[in-house]
Amino acid sequence: MMKKISKTESINERLEREEKVTTLDRQEHIDAIIAMNKQMEAVRREYQIKDTNSQITAANVILTM
Amino acid sequence: MGISVYIASRDDRAKLIKTILLEEYGLEESFSEQIYNENVKSHFEILKDKISFLAETCYVDSFYRDSYYHYFSSKLNCYSRDCVRISLFDGEVYEEDFAVSDKYISLQKRYRGFYVLRPTFPHIIGRSVISPMALKDSDMRICVSDFSTTANGLKFKICGFPHSSQDTETITCAETTLWAVMEYFGNKYPYYKPVQPSKIIQQLNDLSYERQVPSRGLAVHQISYALKEFGFGTRIYGKKQYGDEFERLLSCYVESGIPLVVAIQNEGAGIGHALLAVGRENDYLTRFDELKPYIIHDSDLRQAMGRKNIKVYDYDSMSKRFVFIDDNRPVYQKATLTRPAEHYPTDEWRNCTITHFIAPLYPKIYLEAFQAKQYVIKFLITGPQPILQHSEYVFRVFLASSRSYKHELARNAGVHGELKHLMIEAPMPKFIWVAEISTKELIKEGKANGLMIVDATEANIYHKVNPLIMAVFDGNLLVSEKSSGKLESKQLNLHPFSIYEYNLKSYEL
Numbered sequence: 001m002m003k004k005i006s007k008t009e010s011i012n013e014r015l016e017r018e019e020k021v022t023t024l025d026r027q028e029h030i031d032a033i034i035a036m037n038k039q040m041e042a043v044r045r046e047y048q049i050k051d052t053n054s055q056i057t058a059a060n061v062i063l064t065m
Numbered sequence: 066m067g068i069s070v071y072i073a074s075r076d077d078r079a080k081l082i083k084t085i086l087l088e089e090y091g092l093e094e095s096f097s098e099q100i101y102n103e104n105v106k107s108h109f110e111i112l113k114d115k116i117s118f119l120a121e122t123c124y125v126d127s128f129y130r131d132s133y134y135h136y137f138s139s140k141l142n143c144y145s146r147d148c149v150r151i152s153l154f155d156g157e158v159y160e161e162d163f164a165v166s167d168k169y170i171s172l173q174k175r176y177r178g179f180y181v182l183r184p185t186f187p188h189i190i191g192r193s194v195i196s197p198m199a200l201k202d203s204d205m206r207i208c209v210s211d212f213s214t215t216a217n218g219l220k221f222k223i224c225g226f227p228h229s230s231q232d233t234e235t236i237t238c239a240e241t242t243l244w245a246v247m248e249y250f251g252n253k254y255p256y257y258k259p260v261q262p263s264k265i266i267q268q269l270n271d272l273s274y275e276r277q278v279p280s281r282g283l284a285v286h287q288i289s290y291a292l293k294e295f296g297f298g299t300r301i302y303g304k305k306q307y308g309d310e311f312e313r314l315l316s317c318y319v320e321s322g323i324p325l326v327v328a329i330q331n332e333g334a335g336i337g338h339a340l341l342a343v344g345r346e347n348d349y350l351t352r353f354d355e356l357k358p359y360i361i362h363d364s365d366l367r368q369a370m371g372r373k374n375i376k377v378y379d380y381d382s383m384s385k386r387f388v389f390i391d392d393n394r395p396v397y398q399k400a401t402l403t404r405p406a407e408h409y410p411t412d413e414w415r416n417c418t419i420t421h422f423i424a425p426l427y428p429k430i431y432l433e434a435f436q437a438k439q440y441v442i443k444f445l446i447t448g449p450q451p452i453l454q455h456s457e458y459v460f461r462v463f464l465a466s467s468r469s470y471k472h473e474l475a476r477n478a479g480v481h482g483e484l485k486h487l488m489i490e491a492p493m494p495k496f497i498w499v500a501e502i503s504t505k506e507l508i509k510e511g512k513a514n515g516l517m518i519v520d521a522t523e524a525n526i527y528h529k530v531n532p533l534i535m536a537v538f539d540g541n542l543l544v545s546e547k548s549s550g551k552l553e554s555k556q557l558n559l560h561p562f563s564i565y566e567y568n569l570k571s572y573e574l
Contacts, residue, residue: 007486012555020556024543029449029552033529036447039365040527043439050435054303054421055286061328061420063239063339064282065393 070217071120072158078109081118082182085149089122090184100187104230108180108190108395112199116153116177119216124150128192128244129183131261132235136278137185145184148191152216153177153199163217176221179214185232192248194225195396197572205388205397206569207344208324210253224570226324226343227252228396235262239283241392242326242339243291246425249324256427257296268294285328285421288339292326298428302435303421309360310435311419312402316381317434318424319345321464322568326423327389329405334413338406342422344388344569346399353459353505356383359442369447373454377442378505380461430464430496431524432532438462440526441500441517444533450554452502452515453539459508461501461564464521467493469567479562480516484537487557488518493534496521501564502538512561515539 015021069089073081082105086097126148137144155175162168177199183191194212197203209224227248231241243265251259260268266277268291283291289299304311318325324343330336359379361367370377386399393409400407406417426433432440441462445452452458471489474480480488502515515538523532529550536543542557 006490007483008490011483011487015555015557022554024449024552024554032447032449032451033552035365036443036449037527037529039363039443039447040436040440042363043436043443044527047433047435050303050306051300053306054301055289057303057305058285058289058301058328058421061285061330061337062282063242063285063288063328063337064237065336065338 066123068124069122071118072160073118073120074157075114075116078118079106081120081151085120085122085182086189089149090145090186092186096186100189104187104189105182111201111395111397112153113155113201115156116199117156117158119152119154119158121150121152121217122147124148124181126150126181126183126192128229128261129181129185131263132185132232135263135266136235148184149182150216151180151182152214152221153179153195155199163219169219172219173221176216176223178223178225179216181229183232185234188230188232190230192227192229193396194223194227196223196225197397200397202399202574203572204347204574205344205399206347206566206571207388207397208249208322208568209570210249212252226341226390226396228390229392231392234279235266237280237282238339238392239288240265240280242341242390243288245341245390245392246292246324246326247295250425260295265291282337283339285339285423288326289423292423292425296428297425298430300424300426300433301421302424304419307435313379313381314434314438315342315402315419315422316345316383316385316387317438317462318422318464319343319387320381320461320568321434323424323426323464324390326425327405327419328421328423329417330420331413331417334416336413336417338391338393338417340392340405341390342387343390343397346386346388347571347573351509352383352385353509356459356505361442363443366443366446373446373451374456375446375452375454376457377446378457378459379438380459380508427496429494430521432498432519432521432526434462434464436526437498437519437521437532440519440532441498444517444530444536445500445502445538448530449552450541450543457504458515459503459505461503461508461513463499463565463568464496465499465565465568466495467497468495470497470499470565473565473567479565481560481562482558484542484557484559487542488535491518491535493518494520494522497534498532499565503564507561508564510561511564511566513564514559514561516559 083097086092178195180193181191247260250257359377498519500517501513503513517536518534542555
């Protein structure tokens with residue numbers, strides 16, 4: 001006997017049926033994502049600077065003891 | 066010459082070491098005494114009183130043999146090829162225990178690891194793997210790997226973190242640290258291989274303009290380079306560059322079960338030293354009342370939090386002592402990040418501060434901790450469906466392998482109900498960033514009531530909600546549809562669940 005035991009499909013179908021699923025595609029959602037992406041772009045730039053400077057200073061710390 | 070075997074109880078530890086140095090290596094009594102007092106005693110003093118010792122001579126230790134054949138054998142002075150291995154057992158052991166098959170299981174249960182004594186006088190403590198269960202103070206949560214060994218002809222297994230003192234010629238703190246990292250990962254995951262000192266030296270040839278032995282130490286970037294060559298996707302973090310985020314990032318990686326190479330320095334005293342952060346003290350949840358709100362430097366985010374009256378606490382800000390593997394000190398030293406050398410006897414050492422740490426990451430972890438944590442907090446506060454207003458949250462971010470995470474999930478250690486099925490059946494990369502969202506009260510019970518799972522292989526953090534796999538908080542499950550890139554919100558409750566604590570192995574007193 002074979003039985004499919006994965007439950008994701010049935011859970012998703014039930015949630016759809018009970019109208020408990022919303023796609024976050026309204027303008028306010030899109031605006032929030034765009035604003036968040038801009039902030040994350042700034043985070044990425046900040047990280048790149050910190051990372052490069054960490055590598056530069058790492059060359060000057062000698063570990064001998 | 067055959068192998069000589071000695072058994073000694075607590076009271077005879079000093080006598081055992083001095084006898085071995087006298088009889089096996091022919092040292093003078095006064096020198097043996099000095100070596101024991103200055104280089105061995107401190108290692109034994111941290112052990113429980115009831116630990117007994119079994120010593121075997123003529124031990125071939127691959128770690129020392131590598132140094133011997135590549136360096137010590139080329140000197141005029143004669144160095145022995147052989148080491149002595151000292152095995153530790155909880156409680157008394159007798160000669161007969163090793164001859165009766167019934168006693169084997171009991172011996173394995175009581176086996177607590179081994180020290181190798183190598184003939185590089187006076188720095189004789191060589192490769193060792195000691196279980197925290199052998200220690201007087203075993204209250205810790207650390208990275209451990211399994212090691213196979215033997216004692217008096219019987220095979221044993223031991224769980225611990227590798228340690229060795231430096232011989233000061235072929236291996237200084239930097240090389241010992243590299244060796245310990247590779248020994249740990251090489252024994253734990255088939256992807257990595259343990260390395261010997263000669264391999265470390267060979268690997269660093271391209272970055273050196275002078276001969277490398279006798280060793281004069283390594284710069285931080287050389288350690289990172291060697292780890293990269295050994296198969297890691299290393300990242301370097303500098304204290305000056307990351308400021309107050311630095312210690313939280315270090316804590317985040319330790320909480321992720323990744324041993325970190327930590328560089329400490331007292332520039333005025335000319336001290337630069339490498340050690341490993343491998344864990345932390347076990348239980349500090351009761352100190353959560355002292356936790357200060359997370360200081361946000363990003364003005365947009367700070368304003369958003371002010372408007373919504375949201376306070377955020379970072380689990381990694383909690384003051385705690387970390388567990389260090391330091392080749393100048395006995396294994397598993399506890400210290401805070403502000404005074405990582407507080408257990409040293411002199412002020413010159415005690416005033417050392419951390420300058421950098423190196424995270425040896427799996428090469429396909431493209432999203433590192435700084436960006437992952439920023440992504441989590443920005444998604445929660447300013448994302449398309451932000452967290453509820455007028456609230457206080459504690460967030461705990463760590464890396465986990467999706468296999469281990471799902472394994473513990475399936476064993477009912479965390480989330481329950483339909484969400485558990487959705488999580489287990491969700492496609493995930495080998496490594497994931499997990500953010501557990503809790504409150505100050507819940508976290509004291511070791512529980513959380515919200516969760517975010519972020520793709521650690523997704524470095525593009527500024528396009529749609531790319532790295533998000535799923536998020537559950539405030540009664541909603543947010544899932545990103547990978548094909549369309551659309552974000553869906555599904556009403557699904559998440560009851561408080563136990564936080565994930567399987568990246569580090571817990572030991573108690």
